[in-house]
Amino acid sequence: MSHGDIEGEAGPVQVRGTVLTVRRVDAYHAMTIVAPGVAARFKPGQFVALAVGGPVTPMLLRRAFSIHDVRPDHGGTVEIVFAANGSGTQWLAERRARDVLDVAGPLGRPFPVPRDPVSCLLVGGGYGSAALFSLAGRLRERRCSVDFLLGAASGDRVFGALTARRTGRTATITTEDGSLGSRGVVTDMMGQIIHEARTDVIYACGPMGMLRQVTSLARRYDIPVQVAVEEKMACGIGVCMTCVLPVTGSDGITRMVRSCVDGPVFRGEQVRWDDVGTIPFDCFGAPGWEPRSRRAAGLSGTARPARGR
Amino acid sequence: MAADLRARLGQAELPNPILTASGCAGSGRELAQFFDVSKIGAVVTKSVMLAPRAGRPTPRMAETPSGMLNSIGLQGPGIEAFLQRDLPWLLSRGARAVVSIAGGTVDEFAELAGRLSDAAGVSAIEVNISCPNVEDRGQVFACDPGAASTVIDAVRRRARYDIPVFAKLSPDVTDIVAIARACVAAGADGLSLINTMLGMVIDVDTMRPVLAGLTGGLSGPAIRPVAVRCIWQVREALPDVPIIGMGGVRTGKDALELILAGAALVSVGTTIFHDPSACIRIVRELEEELTQRGVERLSDAVGLAHEPSAAARRRLTGTTGVGRTS
Numbered sequence: 194m195s196h197g198d199i200e201g202e203a204g205p206v207q208v209r210g211t212v213l214t215v216r217r218v219d220a221y222h223a224m225t226i227v228a229p230g231v232a233a234r235f236k237p238g239q240f241v242a243l244a245v246g247g248p249v250t251p252m253l254l255r256r257a258f259s260i261h262d263v264r265p266d267h268g269g270t271v272e273i274v275f276a277a278n279g280s281g282t283q284w285l286a287e288r289r290a291r292d293v294l295d296v297a298g299p300l301g302r303p304f305p306v307p308r309d310p311v312s313c314l315l316v317g318g319g320y321g322s323a324a325l326f327s328l329a330g331r332l333r334e335r336r337c338s339v340d341f342l343l344g345a346a347s348g349d350r351v352f353g354a355l356t357a358r359r360t361g362r363t364a365t366i367t368t369e370d371g372s373l374g375s376r377g378v379v380t381d382m383m384g385q386i387i388h389e390a391r392t393d394v395i396y397a398c399g400p401m402g403m404l405r406q407v408t409s410l411a412r413r414y415d416i417p418v419q420v421a422v423e424e425k426m427a428c429g430i431g432v433c434m435t436c437v438l439p440v441t442g443s444d445g446i447t448r449m450v451r452s453c454v455d456g457p458v459f460r461g462e463q464v465r466w467d468d469v470g471t472i473p474f475d476c477f478g479a480p481g482w483e484p485r486s487r488r489a490a491g492l493s494g495t496a497r498p499a500r501g502r
Numbered sequence: 503m504a505a506d507l508r509a510r511l512g513q514a515e516l517p518n519p520i521l522t523a524s525g526c527a528g529s530g531r532e533l534a535q536f537f538d539v540s541k542i543g544a545v546v547t548k549s550v551m552l553a554p555r556a557g558r559p560t561p562r563m564a565e566t567p568s569g570m571l572n573s574i575g576l577q578g579p580g581i582e583a584f585l586q587r588d589l590p591w592l593l594s595r596g597a598r599a600v601v602s603i604a605g606g607t608v609d610e611f612a613e614l615a616g617r618l619s620d621a622a623g624v625s626a627i628e629v630n631i632s633c634p635n636v637e638d639r640g641q642v643f644a645c646d647p648g649a650a651s652t653v654i655d656a657v658r659r660r661a662r663y664d665i666p667v668f669a670k671l672s673p674d675v676t677d678i679v680a681i682a683r684a685c686v687a688a689g690a691d692g693l694s695l696i697n698t699m700l701g702m703v704i705d706v707d708t709m710r711p712v713l714a715g716l717t718g719g720l721s722g723p724a725i726r727p728v729a730v731r732c733i734w735q736v737r738e739a740l741p742d743v744p745i746i747g748m749g750g751v752r753t754g755k756d757a758l759e760l761i762l763a764g765a766a767l768v769s770v771g772t773t774i775f776h777d778p779s780a781c782i783r784i785v786r787e788l789e790e791e792l793t794q795r796g797v798e799r800l801s802d803a804v805g806l807a808h809e810p811s812a813a814a815r816r817r818l819t820g821t822t823g824v825g826r827t828s
Contacts, residue, residue: 204535207779244776251568253722253776297536297778427563427570428775431532434525434548434574435563449556449577454532470714471559478554478577 205430206230210296212288213270219349221320222286223261225272231298232269235260237306237328238421238458241271241298242429245281254427256281257453259324259398260299271298274323274352300429301457304328304396304419310336311393314386315361316379316407317343318399320352324421325398329360338362340390342382344403348373363390380406387414395419397461401469408461418461424452439465439473448477505792506799507785509543509767510744511626512666512691516543516598516767519800520757520785523748523771524549524602524628524670525574529588530595533774537782540596546746546769547588549604549630552613554580558635559714564703569722569750570772571701573715575635576604581617593623602670603657604630612656619662627665628746629657629690632672632697634719644672644697647684658689668746670694673728679739692744694769695732699725722772726750730763737764737805752780754787761800762807 210228217223231241242255258273277286288294306328307313313332315325322343329339341357344367348354351373357364365382366374375382380403386392392414397407398421411418427433431454440455441447441463449472450456465473472479509519521544527533530545539545557577564571578584584601592599601624603614611629618624631653632644643649654669661667669685671678673696682693698719703712711717729749737745747765750772751757757768768788773780797803 207536207777251723252565253568253570253772254563254565255775295777425561425563427565427572428778430535430778432526432528432778433563433572433775434557434577435560435572437557437560437562437577469560472556476556478556478580480556482554482556 203234205298205300206234207295207297210271210294212290212292212294213267214290215286215288218274218352221274221276221350221352223272223274224285224288225270226294226296227267227269228271228296228298229268231296232263232265232271235263235271235299235327236303237331238304238324239299239301240429240457241273241296242300242426243285243297244295245284252281252284254281255297255429256285257300257426257429259321259421259457260327261323262327271296274320276320297429301453302455304421304458306331306335307337307394308335310338312340312390313337314340314342314383314390314392314395316383316395316397316399316403317341317352318379318403319345319350321399321421321423322352322357325396326353326356326360328396338390340386340392341365342367342379342386344368344379346370378406379403380410383407383410384414387416392416397421399423401466404461404464405466408464408466412462419458420461420464421457422452422459422464423457426453429453439468439471439476441465446477447473447475503793503798505789505797507789507792509800511544511598511600511767513664514598514625517541518543518785518788519761519767520781520788521546521600521746521767521769522774522781523769524630526771526774529584530592530597531588533778533781534595536778539592542781542785543767544598544600544625545592546600546628547584547592547602548578549576549602549633550578550581550584550614551576551604552581552610554578554583561712561714562718564712564718566701566703566720566722567724569720569724570775571703571713571718571720572698573635573713573718575715576633581614585617585621589621589623598625599623600626600628600668602628602630604633606636608653608656611653612660615657615660615667619660619665624665626668627657627661628668628670628694629654630670630697632670634672634674634698634700634717635715642672644670644681645675647680650681651684651688654685654688654690666691668692668694670697671732672697673699673725673732678732679735682736682740682743686740686743690743692746693736694746694748695736695765696725696729696749699728721750723750723752723756726756726759730759733760733763733765734807737808741805751784752776754784754789754791757784757788758791758803761803762805764805764808766801766804
């Protein structure tokens with residue numbers, strides 16, 4: 194997939210969505226929205242950007258949520274899972290059935306899925322695991338085996354433990370306070386699972402710190418890892434340039450790429466985790482940066498991290 | 503009958519006065535997923551520089567009441583990639599391209615103007631001498647009449663004669679009219695008012711500034727009254743100089759407010775982040791607002807707020823062609 198083709202694919206749509214249900218799921222809220230067109234185009238790993246606060250809201254920035262699930266009912270619904278920890282998400286949590294929301298999506302690059310029936314480990318942190326269940330369905334269609342490893346600070350913050358147990362070949366839960374599963378963090382258990390499940394590929398979604406640790410462990414075992422990052426976004430569609438992070442492309446050049454359109458899914462080892470929040474000195478366009486070949490540099494302004502298998 | 507929205511940009515005629523604001527629409531490609539970019543007046547591109555630029559570290563953004571701070575730092579691929587990839591794409595879509603340029607030196611601005619003049623299809627150049635997100639405050643040329651006029655003079659000399667040059671000014675000055683006069687004297691064909699205002703947000707939990715760059719540019723409806731004031735003052739002093747107005751335009755009514763203050767064209771910026779199809783919606787809303795008020799032509803409304811009310815009313819009812827009071 195090349196960046197230049199965004200309009201050639203089934204691109205995103207902006208629709209007036211109607212809230213179907215909002216319910217509490219432990220520490221989180223799950224919201225189902227009738228959003229025809231979004232559901233039909235969705236691929237696992239993609240997200241929606243919602244306007245919050247109503248028509249004259251002082252909150253101008255869209256909120257991005259990974260899509261938990263889509264269903265064909267009512268012309269197409271999408272479900273998101275979120276923690277109401279800011280004024281925008283609190284407003285969302287107060288919505289009721291039949292309220293109308295401005296929905297843009299599906300956005301971003303989806304998880305690439307293997308061609309062959311391989312052994313997949315899906316690692317989720319907090320409500321980040323919401324993005325993994327539709328992926329698991331897709332992987333099972335490809336005859337892949339799916340092991341889940343979900344973690345959070347406490348049991349009520351582990352999203353989808355039951356579903357993981359019901360649908361995964363195995364499901365391992367970790368919590369920092371030990372209130373559910375084993376006490377610790379997901380990476381404490383990763384090595385053991387990789388051995389037992391003979392993991393071929395890892396998918397991860399959750400906080401940046403966790404993704405960094407998962408990537409580092411995956412590298413140690415030489416297993417490809419696909420991560421879906423959570424960066425703060427203002428627009429979600431690629432125009433605001435606020436959600437950038439340093440990613441090394443297959444050409445070996447590091448660029449500040451947008452997690453909304455060049456991601457949110459990246460190959461873990463291509464993200465320069467240690468340099469997130471900085472402009473690495475060797476980054477394309479950093480102060481003092483010199484193109485190796487002026488022409489080649491000019492032709493590749495945005496990163497195209499190579500896809501995994 | 504629906505109001506006639508046609509507007510002029512130099513010698514060119516635009517179907518309507520609604521443009522994107524620089525830095526809020528990339529080079530139009532992403533927005534084309536949501537509406538036909540040839541249906542708005544023009545796409546004003548993100549400021550292009552000579553060399554590729556990585557910009558500032560993250561966090562680059564903070565939401566504020568009815569606004570936001572940004573601290574992008576002019577990230578972009580440079581003029582070469584722009585000319586090879588972005589400009590041809592815009593033109594292939596039938597869009598009109600207003601190219602914003604930014605530079606650290608007068609020579610860089612001049613060189614950019616030269617490169618754009620050699621390319622076909624540039625409708626206008628907007629000279630961004632007012633980006634607040636640069637390391638050196640001395641690089642904000644729009645804070646000083648002398649520096650502003652040096653840049654505009656250099657750009658005007660290098661730009662092809664038939665490409666209009668607009669100077670984009672900062673509201674963060676004591677007397678914006680003095681800067682506007684200096685730019686016009688140096689050859690600016692028009693003025694873009696306003697860029698963002700320098701602002702800052704501190705996180706009271708971490709007790710540190712939110713933005714990695716510490717300060718950022720404030721945009722959105724929060725600054726609209728400042729935009730209206732700047733446009734008003736400049737229009738009052740320089741009534742014949744075309745103004746592209748921008749600053750917190752969210753609806754057709756907001757666009758009309760800037761037009762009444764003196765803007766001939768209106769750019770939509772931060773609102774695009776909230777609503778990716780905002781530009782085309784505002785075109786529709788502006789047409790409705792003008793039609794409802796009995797304004798037949800957009801040009802009749804430009805600067806109308808400067809006229810005494812009786813004259814304005816007569817002009818609208820078409821009984822007389824009252825000239826401007828200046």
